[in-house]
Amino acid sequence: MFSKEELDCFRNHLHEINDSNSFPEECEFQLFLDKSLSTLENESPSYRPVGSDCKPGGLLDFSSEKIPSIIVPDIHARADFLLKLLDFKIEDESVLSLLNEKKIFVICVGDAFHSEMRGYERWIAAYKDWSMDVYAGQPMQEEMKENISTLMIIMELKNNFTENFHFLKGNHENIFNESCHGNLAFRKFVQEGSMCCDFIRQVYGDVILHLISLWEKALPVCALFYDFAVSHAEPACCFSRKQIVDYHKNDDVVLGLTWTANDAAEKGSVKKLFKNLNPSAKRSGVLWFGGHRPVKDGKYLLRQDGTYLQLHNPNEMNVAIVVPEKKFNPEIDIKSVL
Numbered sequence: 001m002f003s004k005e006e007l008d009c010f011r012n013h014l015h016e017i018n019d020s021n022s023f024p025e026e027c028e029f030q031l032f033l034d035k036s037l038s039t040l041e042n043e044s045p046s047y048r049p050v051g052s053d054c055k056p057g058g059l060l061d062f063s064s065e066k067i068p069s070i071i072v073p074d075i076h077a078r079a080d081f082l083l084k085l086l087d088f089k090i091e092d093e094s095v096l097s098l099l100n101e102k103k104i105f106v107i108c109v110g111d112a113f114h115s116e117m118r119g120y121e122r123w124i125a126a127y128k129d130w131s132m133d134v135y136a137g138q139p140m141q142e143e144m145k146e147n148i149s150t151l152m153i154i155m156e157l158k159n160n161f162t163e164n165f166h167f168l169k170g171n172h173e174n175i176f177n178e179s180c181h182g183n184l185a186f187r188k189f190v191q192e193g194s195m196c197c198d199f200i201r202q203v204y205g206d207v208i209l210h211l212i213s214l215w216e217k218a219l220p221v222c223a224l225f226y227d228f229a230v231s232h233a234e235p236a237c238c239f240s241r242k243q244i245v246d247y248h249k250n251d252d253v254v255l256g257l258t259w260t261a262n263d264a265a266e267k268g269s270v271k272k273l274f275k276n277l278n279p280s281a282k283r284s285g286v287l288w289f290g291g292h293r294p295v296k297d298g299k300y301l302l303r304q305d306g307t308y309l310q311l312h313n314p315n316e317m318n319v320a321i322v323v324p325e326k327k328f329n330p331e332i333d334i335k336s337v338l
Contacts, residue, residue: 058247110170182254
C-alpha cells in the first residue's frame with residue numbers, strides 16, 4: 001500500500017506516461033513488459049484458479065468478496081479515460097485511493113489498442129503510408145503513441161494493484177493479428193491489426209512483439225463477483241467453469257467471450273453460464289456486463305431479457321458501479337467520469 005505521498009507520485013507518473021511525446025526505449029520497454037507479464041503469470045490461485053497447464057486460468061473468482069466494483073468498457077487508446085477514472089470520486093474518495101486501500105475492484109473489459117471513429121482520418125492517412133511500406137509515418141506514430149501509453153498505464157495499474165485492478169482480454173488483444181488461439185484477424189476502417197503489428201516490428205523488433213503477445217495471452221477472459229460477472233463480449237454459449245479456467249486449451253472459450261456479435265449468442269447463455277459459475281447467487285436483473293459492440297445511442301443496451309448489459313459507448317466515458325446485494329439500476333449506476 002502506498003503512502004499518500006507515494007500515491008501522489010504514482011499518479012504523476014501515470015500522467016507523465018500519457019503526456020510524453022516520445023516512445024519508451026527498447027531496453028526499458030522490454031524490462032517493463034517482462035515485469036508486467038510476470039505479474040499475470042504469478043497471480044494468486046486464491047482468486048485465479050490454475051488451469052491444467054499449471055498456469056493461471058481464464059477465470060477471476062471474487063464470488064466471496066462483498067466490495068463495490070467499477071466496470072470499464074472498451075478503452076481503445078483512451079488513456080485519458082483511465083486517468084479521469086482514477087480521479088473520479090465515490091463518497092469523496094478517489095478511485096485511485098480506493099484501489100490503494102483495497103476497497104474497490106476495477107475491471108476493464110479489454111481492447112486497449114486501436115482508436116475508433118475519433119481516429120478515422122488518422123487511420124486513413126496512416127493506411128496510405130502503410131500501402132507504400134511506410135510503417136512508422138507521422139499518422140501511425142500519433143496512433144501508436146496513444147496505444148502504447150494506454151497499454152503502459154494499464155500495466156502499471158495491474159503491477160501495483162494486482163488483486164484489485166483487472167484487465168480482461170478483448171478481441172483487440174491480438175498484436176500479431178492472428179486467426180488462431182481464439183483470435184481473429186482484425187480490421188475496421190483500414191488494416192488496423194496488421195498496421196500496429198508492422199509498426200511494433202519496425203520500431204522495436206520481434207522480441208517486443210512477442211512479449212506483448214505473451215501478455216495478451218496471459219490475460220483472463222472472465223471475472224466472477226458476488227452476484228454478477230464480466231467478460232469482453234456477450235457469452236456465445238454456456239461454458240463450464242473448467243472450460244473457462246482451461247481457456248488456453250479451449251479456443252472456443254476465448255472466441256466465445258471476446259468476439260460474439262449482437263444477436264449471435266445462444267438464447268439464455270447468460271443465465272445458464274452465470275448459474276454454472278455461481279449457483280448460489282440470488283441477483284435479479286442484470287447478471288453480466290460487457291462491451292465489444294458499440295452502443296451508439298445512450299449509455300447502455302440491455303440484451304438477453306435484461307440479464308446482459310452492453311456498456312461501450314465510444315463517444316462517452318461511462319463506467320458501471322456495481323454494489324453487492326444491491327439491484328443494479330443502469331439509469332443511476334452508470335456514471336460519467338468526466
